[in-house]
Amino acid sequence: MNKPHLTIVVPTFKEAANVPILLEQVHSALKGYPFDVLVIDDNSPDGTADIVRRFSEQFHANVIVRTDKRGLASAVVDGFNAAKGELIGVMDADLQHPPEVMSRLVATVNQTAADIVIASRYVPGGSVGNWSFIRKLISRGAVFLAHLLLPSTRGIKDPMSGCFLFRREVISGVGLSPVGYKILLEVICLGRSTKTVEVPYVFENRRAGTTKLSMITQTDYLRHLVSLMRRTGELRRMLKFIGVGLSGSVVNLSLIALLREAVGFNYLLAGAIAFEISVIWNFMLNDRFTFSDRKRDGSKFISRLWRFNTTSLGGFIIYVCLLAALTELIGLHYILSAAVGIIAAFGWNFFINSTWTWK
Helix, strand or coil, X not given: CCCCCEEEEEEEXXXXXXXXXXXXXXXXXXXXXXXXXXXXXXXXXXXXXXXXXXXXXXXXXXXXXXXXXXXXXXXXXXXXXHCCXXXXXXXXXXXXXXXXXXXXXXXXHHHCCCCEEEXXXXXXXXXXXXXXXXXXXXXXXXXXXXXXXXXXXXXXXXXCCCCEEEEHHHHCCXXXXXXXXXXXXXHHHHCCCXXXXXXXXXXXXXXXXXXXXXXXXXHHHHHHHHXXXXXXXXXXXXXXXXXXXXXXXXXXHHHHHHHHHHHCCCHHHHHHHHHHHHHHHHHHHHHHHHCCCCCCXXXXXHHHHHHHHHHHHHHXXXXXXXXXXXXXXXXXXXXXXXXXXXXXXXXXXXXXXXXXXXX
């Protein structure tokens, strides 16, 4: 059986010390498999491109030097456009992605019907190595945000991986315009994939040079999330969800005032009735407008209403618990505590409803 050719795209900037090792190890890992390495270099002043040229024939490597733009995201997209392989892989030049993992990705894509195969730090057998607690927390938080805001990433443990492989047709005709360095998110959310598989690997320390991560790259990630939400329609969905929630708050407050002042109900009873009616109000609007495209899972109207009710009660409990805990135990001003509770409850309601009430 003919083996599909693989092009490995490697973006570089000042990686002269790492590139020779990378090329040698990739060549050793993929010996006997048809591949080439395409280095996209942002005009590195340390001679990275010259080193690639020196080893080009020996290690099946080519280099494209960009003098008019810079950035990992655009470098990888330029690499995708120039790649000749039926399979396209991505990895960093700093050896934090062990080159031998690429051979496992290739084996997996050839043995399964997967369109995308990801080198994952967060499946059994994978690890982030000796990261600090703060870096682990930031990484997990980034994954949580992706799962919360981009439904296509749910079920994928490591959608932030920088080492992955996919079939060319996944992005055929797709306009990719990533911000920052999380290119895989673009491929997952905008590409045409039917099956994704994750392969464990251990994230290694950088061998030489300095990391490109900074506060700017973290900001770029947030911008990228918003960009993907806009292009996939999820930003509009979230804004609808927020708008419905605000209208439900008006219904809630109006009813509790009416039942308490005009009818004379006890404020707790008035609050309970107002809460339930506002939940039904929110559900009706969300079912009709926010999630109108997600009623094809066979669930009944009453079933969705019950799930929405349960989720809303959970959000209410989260709000009350955070309000009390942050105010009484930590001494935070109650307004700030309420704000934290509202944000947490909103996150809960949006995430659970978009994954459970309207699948």
